[in-house]
Amino acid sequence: xxxxxxxxxxxxxxxxxxxxxxxxxxxxxxxxxxxxxxxxxxxxxxxxxxxxxxxxxxxxxxxxxxxxxxxxxxxxxxxxxxxxxxxxxxxxxxxxxxxxxxxxxxxxxxxxxxxxxxxxxxxxxxxxxxxxxxxxxxxxxxxxxxxxxxxxxxxxxxxxxxxxxxxxxxxxxxxxxxxxxxxxxxxxxxxxxxxxxxxxxxxxxxxxxxxxxxxxxxxxxxxxxxxxxxxxxxxxxxxxxxxxxxxxxxxxxxxxxxxxxxxxxxxxxxxxxxxxxxxxxx
Numbered sequence: 001x002x003x004x005x006x007x008x009x010x011x012x013x014x015x016x017x018x019x020x021x022x023x024x025x026x027x028x029x030x031x032x033x034x035x036x037x038x039x040x041x042x043x044x045x046x047x048x049x050x051x052x053x054x055x056x057x058x059x060x061x062x063x064x065x066x067x068x069x070x071x072x073x074x075x076x077x078x079x080x081x082x083x084x085x086x087x088x089x090x091x092x093x094x095x096x097x098x099x100x101x102x103x104x105x106x107x108x109x110x111x112x113x114x115x116x117x118x119x120x121x122x123x124x125x126x127x128x129x130x131x132x133x134x135x136x137x138x139x140x141x142x143x144x145x146x147x148x149x150x151x152x153x154x155x156x157x158x159x160x161x162x163x164x165x166x167x168x169x170x171x172x173x174x175x176x177x178x179x180x181x182x183x184x185x186x187x188x189x190x191x192x193x194x195x196x197x198x199x200x201x202x203x204x205x206x207x208x209x210x211x212x213x214x215x216x217x218x219x220x221x222x223x224x225x226x227x228x229x230x231x232x233x234x235x236x237x238x239x240x241x242x243x244x245x246x247x248x249x250x251x252x253x254x255x256x257x258x259x260x261x262x263x264x265x266x267x268x269x270x271x272x273x274x275x276x277x278x279x280x281x282x
Contacts, residue, residue: 041073049085051083
C-alpha cells in the first residue's frame, strides 16, 4: 500500500478511471496530521477504526465508526488522530459538479448544495462510502457509480440545503480577493506581506486580518495549500515531481514532498503511481 511506514501508517490516494470526477483516499494514520487546508470539491469521510479529530472554523468534531464527516468546498480544516491508536478511514472527494448534478436530478435544491452539519451519525451512509471504495478497487464501474449516487442522494436528502448566496463585499474582503489573485499569479515568487499590502493600498495587519476572515487561513498558509493544489494538477498531467516543485514555488522536490504529503496524505511519487499517471516519454 502506498505510503506505508514503520508506524503502521498506510494510505492510498487514487482516482478510478470510470469516475474521473471523484478522488478516493483510504488510509490509516497514527502520527500524521493534516495542516489547515481546503478542497475545491466536497469531502465525505467514514472512519472505520479509531478516532479522527477534524478541526473546523466552528471547533473540533470527533469522528468515530458509524459517523460521516461532510465538508463543503473551500472550507478550511485540519485533521489528526483523536486516540492513541490513530484512525482508519475511507474518504470520497467528489467534485462540486458531481454533487450539484445529482442534487438537480433528485431534489428541488438549486444552486450550490451545502451541508450545515459536519459530522452526522449514519452507519448506513458510512457503509456506502466503504462500498464505493470496494467497488472501485474491484473495477466494478456500475456498482461504484450507483453506490456513489445513492450515497450523495441520501446525504443531500437528509442533510443538504443550498449554500447562502454571496453577500456584498466589504473593502477588506475586496482586498483579500485581490491579494489572492496576486498570489495565484505570482505563486512561484510571491511578494512579502508588506509589499503585497502596499500594492493594494492597505496595511499589512489589516490585510492579514481580512484575508484570514475571508479564507479561513493567513496568506502564507493559503499559498502553501494553493501550491499543492497546482502541483497536483501538474502531477496529474504527467509532470515530474521535481519539475512541479520549482514551477509552483517550492525550493526543491523534498520541500514539495513534505507539504504535499502533509496535505494530500501520500507523497507525490506514490500519488502519481496510484493514479496510473504516465510521464511524457515514460
